[in-house]
Amino acid sequence: MSKFKKKKGGELPAISTASLPDIVFMLLFFFMVATVMRQNTLMIENKLPVADQIEKLDKKDLVMYIYAGKPSSRYRANAGDQARIQLNDKFADVSEIKAFVLAERASKREELIPFLTTALKVDGNTNMGLVGDIKKELRDIQALKINYTTRTGSATDNLK
Amino acid sequence: MARRAAPEVNAGSMADIAFLLLIFFLVTTTIETDSGISRKLPPPQEDIVDPPVLKQKNIFVVELNKNNDLLVEEVPMELKDLREAAIKFLDNGGGKGEESCKYCQGSRDPSSSDNPNKAVISLRNNRETNYATYIAVQNELVAAYTTLRNREAQRLFGKTFVQMEKDLKDVNYSGNKETLKENIKKIQFLFPEKLSEAEPKK
Numbered sequence: 001m002s003k004f005k006k007k008k009g010g011e012l013p014a015i016s017t018a019s020l021p022d023i024v025f026m027l028l029f030f031f032m033v034a035t036v037m038r039q040n041t042l043m044i045e046n047k048l049p050v051a052d053q054i055e056k057l058d059k060k061d062l063v064m065y066i067y068a069g070k071p072s073s074r075y076r077a078n079a080g081d082q083a084r085i086q087l088n089d090k091f092a093d094v095s096e097i098k099a100f101v102l103a104e105r106a107s108k109r110e111e112l113i114p115f116l117t118t119a120l121k122v123d124g125n126t127n128m129g130l131v132g133d134i135k136k137e138l139r140d141i142q143a144l145k146i147n148y149t150t151r152t153g154s155a156t157d158n159l160k
Numbered sequence: 161m162a163r164r165a166a167p168e169v170n171a172g173s174m175a176d177i178a179f180l181l182l183i184f185f186l187v188t189t190t191i192e193t194d195s196g197i198s199r200k201l202p203p204p205q206e207d208i209v210d211p212p213v214l215k216q217k218n219i220f221v222v223e224l225n226k227n228n229d230l231l232v233e234e235v236p237m238e239l240k241d242l243r244e245a246a247i248k249f250l251d252n253g254g255g256k257g258e259e260s261c262k263y264c265q266g267s268r269d270p271s272s273s274d275n276p277n278k279a280v281i282s283l284r285n286n287r288e289t290n291y292a293t294y295i296a297v298q299n300e301l302v303a304a305y306t307t308l309r310n311r312e313a314q315r316l317f318g319k320t321f322v323q324m325e326k327d328l329k330d331v332n333y334s335g336n337k338e339t340l341k342e343n344i345k346k347i348q349f350l351f352p353e354k355l356s357e358a359e360p361k362k
Contacts, residue, residue: 017175020175021171021174021175021178024175024178024179024182025178027182028178028181028182028185031182031185031186031189032181032185034189035185035188035189036189036190049291049292049295049296050295051196051197051295051296051298051299052299052303053197053299053302053303053306054195054196054197055195055196055197055198056194056195057194057195057196058329060194063194117198119194119196120196122291123291124290124291124292124295125290125291125292126290126291127287127288127289127290127291128224128285128286128287128288128289128290128291128294129287129288131291131294132285132287132359135201138201139201139202139203139204140204142203142204143201144200144201144202144203145198145200145201146198146199146200146201147196147197147198147199148196148197148199148295148298149194149195149196150195150196150197150295150299152195155239155295155296155299155300155303156239156240156296158292158293158295158296159228159239159292159293159296
């Protein structure tokens with residue numbers, strides 16, 4: 001008689017999790033490929049201004065970064081709350097920019113030096129005085145190609 | 161002795177290991193912004209040279225004061241009007257005879273610029289001007305040049321200047337890159353970017 005016993009209804013079959021590792025691996029590979037390791041730990045606030053007339057910097061190895069902005073709250077006790085320049089991993093003075101550029105140049109092959117670009121990652125809330133000083137130093141050392149790194153957006157948002 | 165089948169390795173913890181790695185990469189990922197307004201600084205000057213004589217009407221003075229107010233030709237202006245004003249100035253073409261501009265579509269006002277080759281935009285800022293405001297103004301001025309270049313490129317070569325520059329960088333571009341480069345140079349010659357920045361006032 002068991003042949004005709006009704007199947008026990010209502011019990012849901014367990015969802016197979018066998019494909020879970022595949023999904024996770026897929027995500028993993030995406031992030032592994034997309035990850036760019038941060039070169040510098042930021043010690044300053046760095047909220048970039050927005051602009052829409054932008055060009056992309058594609059040769060990452062030919063870019064040197066100069067950061068500027070107010071020290072973040074963790075460093076404010078030592079560094080004060082005035083806008084500072086950050087080169088590599090430490091706060092720097094305007095006069096140290098020349099040495100920084102020379103060091104960057106020395107680490108590149110000679111034929112690539114004319115293509116070196118300086119990316120200025122400056123916090124939107126900085127005074128132009130500091131930026132002007134940086135630009136003056138860069139001019140003095142013939143690092144003339146610069147790029148004001150910005151986020152994409154409408155320029156009028158800067159005034160808010 | 162009978163061969164025993166090797167016991168199967170339990171793969172149940174593979175997901176855990178993958179998760180661990182995934183979380184590591186999730187945390188370390190930063191989406192870097194690597195685009196911005198490219199500019200070229202003027203080379204340092206060896207000694208004091210006499211500045212070239214420019215007619216007052218060929219200079220478009222844009223000034224930012226310490227309160228982030230925009231002054232264009234000594235008249236206050238809103239940022240949103242700056243692009244239009246700069247285009248109007250550059251495209252004016254008020255010159256006569258040798259200095260006339262054949263491709264300009266401006267109002268040919270004799271009191272404004274003679275020719276885009278002569279027209280200079282002078283940007284002056286105070287040391288206390290906000291950087292974000294400065295970038296906004298730079299952006300508008302670059303946009304003015306780009307608009308005019310786009311217009312000329314569209315007229316002469318049937319595509320925008322931005323598209324031409326994009327094609328030049330594109331490895332899969334099918335056309336001739338040498339002619340493209342020439343054409344870009346031509347457009348740049350028609351509307352040269354003459355943006356002068358004065359040393360900020362104290």
